[in-house]
Amino acid sequence: MENKKKVYPIDELATQIEALRKDGKRIVQCHGCFDLLHAGHLKHFETAKKEGDILVVTVTSDRFVNKGPGRPVFPHQIRAETLAALDLVDFVAVCDSPSAVHAIELLRPDVYVKGKNYADKCNDVTTNTFEEKQAVEQYGGRMFFTLETVFGSSSLLNQYFELYPREVQLFLEDFRKRYSAEDVLRALEGIRGLKVLVVGDAVVDEYHYVSPMGRTSKSNIVASRFLSDESFAGGIFACANHVAGFCDDVHLVTCLGLRDTKEGYIRQNLKSNVKTSFVYRSDCPTTVKRRYVDRLNLSKLFEVYFFEDAPMPDETEDQLVATLEKLLPEYDVVISLDYAHGFLSQRTINLIVERSKFLAVNTQTNAANIGYNPVVKYPRADYVCIDEPELRLATRDRFGAIEPLLTSVVEKLQSPKGVVTRGHNGCLVTEAGKGLTHIPVMSQKIVDTVGAGDAFLAITAPCVASGLPMELVGFIGNAVGAKAVTIVGNRESVEPIPLIQTIKAIMA
Ligand SMILES: Nc1ncnc2c1ncn2[C@@H]1O[C@H](COP(=O)(O)OP(=O)(O)O)[C@@H](O)[C@H]1O
Numbered sequence: 261m262e263n264k265k266k267v268y269p270i271d272e273l274a275t276q277i278e279a280l281r282k283d284g285k286r287i288v289q290c291h292g293c294f295d296l297l298h299a300g301h302l303k304h305f306e307t308a309k310k311e312g313d314i315l316v317v318t319v320t321s322d323r324f325v326n327k328g329p330g331r332p333v334f335p336h337q338i339r340a341e342t343l344a345a346l347d348l349v350d351f352v353a354v355c356d357s358p359s360a361v362h363a364i365e366l367l368r369p370d371v372y373v374k375g376k377n378y379a380d381k382c383n384d385v386t387t388n389t390f391e392e393k394q395a396v397e398q399y400g401g402r403m404f405f406t407l408e409t410v411f412g413s414s415s416l417l418n419q420y421f422e423l424y425p426r427e428v429q430l431f432l433e434d435f436r437k438r439y440s441a442e443d444v445l446r447a448l449e450g451i452r453g454l455k456v457l458v459v460g461d462a463v464v465d466e467y468h469y470v471s472p473m474g475r476t477s478k479s480n481i482v483a484s485r486f487l488s489d490e491s492f493a494g495g496i497f498a499c500a501n502h503v504a505g506f507c508d509d510v511h512l513v514t515c516l517g518l519r520d521t522k523e524g525y526i527r528q529n530l531k532s533n534v535k536t537s538f539v540y541r542s543d544c545p546t547t548v549k550r551r552y553v554d555r556l557n558l559s560k561l562f563e564v565y566f567f568e569d570a571p572m573p574d575e576t577e578d579q580l581v582a583t584l585e586k587l588l589p590e591y592d593v594v595i596s597l598d599y600a601h602g603f604l605s606q607r608t609i610n611l612i613v614e615r616s617k618f619l620a621v622n623t624q625t626n627a628a629n630i631g632y633n634p635v636v637k638y639p640r641a642d643y644v645c646i647d648e649p650e651l652r653l654a655t656r657d658r659f660g661a662i663e664p665l666l667t668s669v670v671e672k673l674q675s676p677k678g679v680v681t682r683g684h685n686g687c688l689v690t691e692a693g694k695g696l697t698h699i700p701v702m703s704q705k706i707v708d709t710v711g712a713g714d715a716f717l718a719i720t721a722p723c724v725a726s727g728l729p730m731e732l733v734g735f736i737g738n739a740v741g742a743k744a745v746t747i748v749g750n751r752e753s754v755e756p757i758p759l760i761q762t763i764k765a766i767m768a
């Protein structure tokens with residue numbers, strides 16, 4: 261093998277390629293993750309190279325590889341060096357962005373090559389391939405699809421590397437016998453047309469990042485230096501935004517506080533397909549939860565609620581009831597996300613229970629309401645989704661096995677379906693007549709667990725309403741949870757494309 265340097269920073273490579281192009285060489289570019297190089301890739305490169313003179317391979321940098329837990333297995337330096345060892349390949353560069361567009365703009369290849377499984381994505385505006393095609397053609401290049409048999413790195417890695425703990429491996433082996441990645445994708449496509457009404461408490465989350473300095477001289481507390489702050493549309497707003505990625509028609513009902521409504525901020529931070537109906541109470545601000553967060557590890561040091569959790573004034577409640585009376589019958593799915601911050605009275609709850617075609621419920625336990633917000637205050641639901649502490653409070657059982665507790669709660673609510681989410685232990689799902697199934701988590705990568713349960717509820721509620729088997733619902737929910745715990749606070753929503761990529765990699 262010729263010992264020629266082939267791996268360059270992408271900007272430097274662009275200069276070299278420009279010179280080669282001036283010499284009349286035709287440039288071919290392949291792009292991907294190439295986490296485990298295999299025979300399919302070699303065929304792909306061989307065919308690609310025939311389309312021109314110089315073959316450049318760009319590889320996605322580690323932070324943009326979106327192939328699920330444990331991936332990439334090999335860091336980008338290694339992936340680049342492995343590719344460079346091939347005689348077929350003339351140059352390699354690491355591409356530090358989510359798609360190949362930036363690399364294409366720099367390298368301006370005459371031919372940009374993908375595998376045939378990407379061919380139909382060219383016309384789908386939501387894909388990277390669509391944008392990549394636009395970029396290639398903008399510079400007079402063309403796309404080319406190789407017809408080599410595609411057997412992906414993901415399925416080889418899943419087969420031969422221990423990416424998951426034993427329990428998860430066993431679960432997946434069994435789960436893959438009953439469902440394919442296509443089944444999961446079809447299931448998610450199937451909820452797009454559902455009309456979803458989300459009802460619950462407004463929360464704006466504030467993170468104030470600090471660096472703790474040390475104990476003060478006059479009291480036993482740790483003083484911290486302020487660094488920066490940021491806000492997130494949390495509570496029911498985050499829930500609406502999660503749903504809005506997966507369902508086109510979303511309507512949000514909540515209450516803002518007139519002392520400081522934050523309405524401009526809230527509207528700016530809702531997705532464009534979320535319709536809103538707000539009622540206003542005059543005796544308080546819109547709820548703000550300010551957390552002082554250690555910048556170093558994102559651990560929370562202290563929390564302050566700015567809110568009023570006493571029941572809302574009668575006139576506000578009358579307006580809310582009138583709004584709901586009109587909206588409830590128009591929606592296929594109603595999600596009630598109840599933080600007990602003064603928004604949902606028993607009167608409102610009874611109305612929601614009575615008029616919803618399909619009702620999904622979560623009652624949150626938080627510092628303000630502990631013990632006072634059991635899900636059993638709902639007389640009925642079609643889908644109950646609570647976390648383990650909420651289940652134990654609702655059944656007043658601290659130590660018992662959770663299976664009978666979940667069964668007793670769903671029976672009390674006459675709910676045919678239910679989930680208890682269990683943090684790093686995944687979730688337990690149940691369906692009347694079909695027993696209980698435990699679904700483990702696939703990922704140990706945790707940034708911030710705030711909002712994970714809400715994302716789980718938001719995206720699984722329409723899935724349950726569309727009649728998916730609960731085992732599949734739990735799997736989708738945990739994939740959503742795995743994404744949600746990598747997001748700081750509610751800075752972003754869980755989005756369909758990255759979720760689908762994760763699911764495809766897990767199922768391969
Ligand atoms: N530490 C964690 N490790 C892996 N997954 C987690 C972790 N915490 C939460 N999740 C995922 O998010 C889901 C909901 O989180 P959970 O903590 O149970 O709810 P909540 O945020 O309402 O308390 C879990 O079922 C799981 O899929």
Ligand SMILES: [Mg+2]
Nearest residue numbers: 624647713714
């Ligand atoms: Mg929760």
